[in-house]
Every structure is written in C-alpha cells, then in structure tokens.
Amino acid sequence: MPADLAVIGLGHLGLPLAQAAVSAGIQTIGYDTDPRAFAELSAGRTPVEGSLTASDIRRMLSGGFRPTTNQAELGRVRTAVICAPTPLGPDRTLDLTAVGDAARALAARLRPHTTVLLESAVHPGTTENFLLPLLEEGSGLRGGRDFHLAHSPSRLDPGNRTHVYTNTPKVIGGLTPACTESAATFYSRLTDKVVRARGPREAEMTKVLETNFRHVNIALVNEMAVLCHDLGVDLWDVIRCAETKPFGFQPFRPGPGVGGHGAPVDPGYLPYNSRTPGHPLRMVSLAQEINDRMPQYVIQRCATLLNEHGKSLRSARILLLGVTYKPDLADQEASPAREIATRLMDMGAQIGYHDPHVLDWRVRELPVPRADSLYEAASSADLTVLLQHHRTYDLQGLAVKAQLLLDTRGATPAGAAHRL
Incomplete structure (x- = not known):
C-alpha cells in the first residue's frame, strides 16, 4: 500500500519522527538496511536502547507504520526524511557514510515532486555540497526544480515530557523558497510552529x-x-x-x-x-x-x-x-x-x-x-x-x-x- 512518508534510518532520530507522523495520521514506512532493526520492529520491539518503548512500537504498528528493507518502496512516497546516524570519526569529523548510503538508496527511486528532508546532524554545507549531488546523480532529476530539498535539524530531547515533538518549533531551510514552503507544509502536520531559515x-x-x-x-x-x-x-x-x-x-x-x-x-x-x-x-x-x-x-x-x-x-x-x-x-x-x-x-x-x-x-x-x-x-x-x-x-x-x-x-x- 502506498505511503505518504518514508523515514530513512530507524535509530534515535528516525523512530520518534515516525511516531509523530503516525500519530498525526500520516501513512508512514520506515526504511532501514539493518535486518536486525527490521526484525525487532516487525516483532513490536524497539531496536534502539533509550528510544521508544515496545508499547510505543506496537501502537505505531497498529496505527499503520510499516518497517521495510525494500528499497522499491522509497519510490512511492511524497516525502522522504533522511535520519541516518552521523557519528564522530577518528579525525573528529562527522562520518557521513550512512547519509550517503541513504541518499543513494533514495536517489535510485526518487520521483519528481518528492520532498526530501535531511534531519541528520551534519556540517554546514552538507545538504547542498554532499546530499544534493548524490540525489541528482542517482535520479537524473534537478534539486529545486524537479524535487524539493531542505534541511531540518532534529531537536529531540529524549525523556523530556514537557517539550515533545508537537510543541517544539521546527527549523527549516530549503534549497529554494519553494523547497522551504514544501518542507513547512509537511512539518506543520507534526508540530505547532515552523521557523523558516534563510x-x-x-x-x-x-x-x-x-x-x-x-x-x-x-x-x-x-x-x-x-x-x-x-x-x-x-x-x-x-x-x-x-x-x-x-x-x-x-x-x-x-x-x-x-x-x-x-x-x-x-x-x-x-x-x-x-x-x-x-x-x-x-x-x-x-x-x-x-x-x-x-x-x-x-x-x-x-x-x-x-x-x-x-x-x-x-x-x-x-x-x-x-x-x-x-x-x-x-x-x-x-x-x-x-x-x-x-x-x-x-x-x-x-x-x-x-x-x-x-x-x-x-x-x-x-x-x-x-x-x-x-x-x-x-x-x-x-x-x-x-x-x-x-x-x-x-x-x-x-x-x-x-x-x-x-x-x-x-x-x-x-x-x-x-x-x-
């Protein structure tokens, strides 16, 4: 069944986003290449320590959330959010390997008019200098013309019961003004306030x-x-x-x-x-x-x-x-x-x-x-x-x-x- 949203990367960033989307009534799939994560989620268990509870996962599944390892499903959504991990490498730079892998997987199935969002913590310039070329090369489409691209930094505070997804403002910066507005339209379904960056x-x-x-x-x-x-x-x-x-x-x-x-x-x-x-x-x-x-x-x-x-x-x-x-x-x-x-x-x-x-x-x-x-x-x-x-x-x-x-x-x- 087609979904509105694909969350790519089912770790400490992706799972809470998927939870918020399902709660908002958005048909959501979760894509991850890790077979263990897929097996755990399919069984109603959390694959990430300190993230969502097993009961949270079960509620998401009953609400229509579908974990998948099938790359083809990425070509059936209107919005895709990359939430891949970016750990510090030995040289103290952020390791973008997982972001690159996610971008290539998405690019191979990217359709025109899709909104692509990056939530992973990255160096300034990564969306334009690293992610955009991978998406354009792999899809043959042009960012800002054929598909929308924006960055929205995660503001998760695990365990915080006062500031949750819905009442935490979301910052959005698009490749073009139209990209920003497309991202704002999506995030407005999840949070009370969006803040547009330049x-x-x-x-x-x-x-x-x-x-x-x-x-x-x-x-x-x-x-x-x-x-x-x-x-x-x-x-x-x-x-x-x-x-x-x-x-x-x-x-x-x-x-x-x-x-x-x-x-x-x-x-x-x-x-x-x-x-x-x-x-x-x-x-x-x-x-x-x-x-x-x-x-x-x-x-x-x-x-x-x-x-x-x-x-x-x-x-x-x-x-x-x-x-x-x-x-x-x-x-x-x-x-x-x-x-x-x-x-x-x-x-x-x-x-x-x-x-x-x-x-x-x-x-x-x-x-x-x-x-x-x-x-x-x-x-x-x-x-x-x-x-x-x-x-x-x-x-x-x-x-x-x-x-x-x-x-x-x-x-x-x-x-x-x-x-x-």
Whole structure:
C-alpha cells in the first residue's frame, strides 16, 4: 500500500519522527538496511536502547507504520526524511557514510515532486555540497526544480515530557523558497510552529550553535566545580542562588562528562571545502578539552576520598550508579561511565554497577557485575559513585547505607555525601 512518508534510518532520530507522523495520521514506512532493526520492529520491539518503548512500537504498528528493507518502496512516497546516524570519526569529523548510503538508496527511486528532508546532524554545507549531488546523480532529476530539498535539524530531547515533538518549533531551510514552503507544509502536520531559515546552511548551523551552546556552558560549570571544590565553596548552592536571576542567566550543572548524540562541532574539523581560514571556534575546542577531562577528575576525587579514609584505589571495591548518559533512559550514547570504569579497572579497582535501565553492561567486551540489591552493594563497597541520577534512587537512604558516596550530579541533600 502506498505511503505518504518514508523515514530513512530507524535509530534515535528516525523512530520518534515516525511516531509523530503516525500519530498525526500520516501513512508512514520506515526504511532501514539493518535486518536486525527490521526484525525487532516487525516483532513490536524497539531496536534502539533509550528510544521508544515496545508499547510505543506496537501502537505505531497498529496505527499503520510499516518497517521495510525494500528499497522499491522509497519510490512511492511524497516525502522522504533522511535520519541516518552521523557519528564522530577518528579525525573528529562527522562520518557521513550512512547519509550517503541513504541518499543513494533514495536517489535510485526518487520521483519528481518528492520532498526530501535531511534531519541528520551534519556540517554546514552538507545538504547542498554532499546530499544534493548524490540525489541528482542517482535520479537524473534537478534539486529545486524537479524535487524539493531542505534541511531540518532534529531537536529531540529524549525523556523530556514537557517539550515533545508537537510543541517544539521546527527549523527549516530549503534549497529554494519553494523547497522551504514544501518542507513547512509537511512539518506543520507534526508540530505547532515552523521557523523558516534563510537556507540549508543556516538551518544546519542552527544545530551547530545549539549543540555548542550546551557543551560550552557545561564546560564552564565543570571548571567552576573544580575551582569551588578547591576553595571549599558549595557550587550547587551557588547555582541555586544564581538561577533566581530573572534575566541574563541560564543554569547548567556539572557532571562526570558529557554524553548524548549531539557532538560539538569545531570548524577546524570541518571538511576542507567548508572551513573558514583562520577562524576556528577556540571556545568550542577548549570546552571539549575541559569536558573530556572530567572522567579523569572523577577518578582523582575517588582516589583522594579513599586515601582520606585509609584505603587505596588499587583493589578497592567501587560501585557505579547509573551508566546511561541521561536520567531515566537506557541510552548509553557517549556516557562517561564507560571511560570512568575503564580507568578504574586499569588502576586495579574492582568495579560493580547498578542501573535500573541497563541489565547487562560491558566494558572492553567484559561483563561488569550488576548489583541485585542496591543497598547491600553500597554497604559492602568501599566507594559508591553516583554517575547518573535516576529517579528511582533513594539518595537519602543510599547516603546512610554507603560507606563512602561521591555524588557527581549534586542530587544528594547537602552534607549527605561528597559532591563533585
């Protein structure tokens, strides 16, 4: 049966988009070349940790959503949205391999008057310089004349119950004004407000600004955390006071590192044809350096706390609480927990973990023992480290049971634990 929409890439970006489209009554197919993703979705299970729940998937299927690996189905839709992953490569540039594969698959079936949208996080210029040539070469059609093309950066905030798809404004930048309007017509069915950018590059750069804003401000409070600890100042109380200012301030909070799917982008790492000579974002590079240091700082604090209580980090029993990148989700993307565990193991510590959302956790392909009883594990561990504050954790009770508790999230009551 023909569909109105094809979502290409059924990961952490594509599945929520497909869910929103099905909820809006849009006939939607989901295309992915991964047979495991197809099998999981067809069986009513989610293929991506921390994304939609199994009940969400079942509701989508009952609402008409169809996962497929059949490339031919891409030629039967009016709108196609590319949601392929773009992880950071070894050279710190975004890896566009999956976007390229999606573009080639779509181009082979692209029909005139189709609206093609890119939601993947990409470097400014990617829509015009990378995606457009692939679509035109593979289809024989001309972008902006025979088909519409636009970029719309994803603004997903997993687990956020206040800002969901429908009430989060969608930024759109089209190759031509007609492309922008075609994209706006589609997204207006999913969200209450669309914001028209001047073009694809402005839309792409919007994502860069939003992501870098988060990383730079987290880096600032991470540096403040180290400074305040050295000076004997309670940073968490400082933030509580500062956030009462009704203008010119937005609270951010420190932590053991920065996780999530949005990677900071420094023009120094852009593809050569997108770089601006002599104008790197030095603040972004510095922020990344600061945030990358936080796992090592957590290790330092662990060693100091143990030493102050007459214990050595080597052979110490350490319990890590919360190994996901965000509270109350199973998603472990770029979570600092893995690096912290690796460093502690290298220094001879005995590691265990507890996380209500992660039943099996591996570091260096080796299983890490999972605590069945949280309180018993905390009372027997030499040091318990809160890395992620899931709402199921009773931190007041945990502070009583634990021999030593290091809170990297500032979630425990003042004086109940050692805080970052």
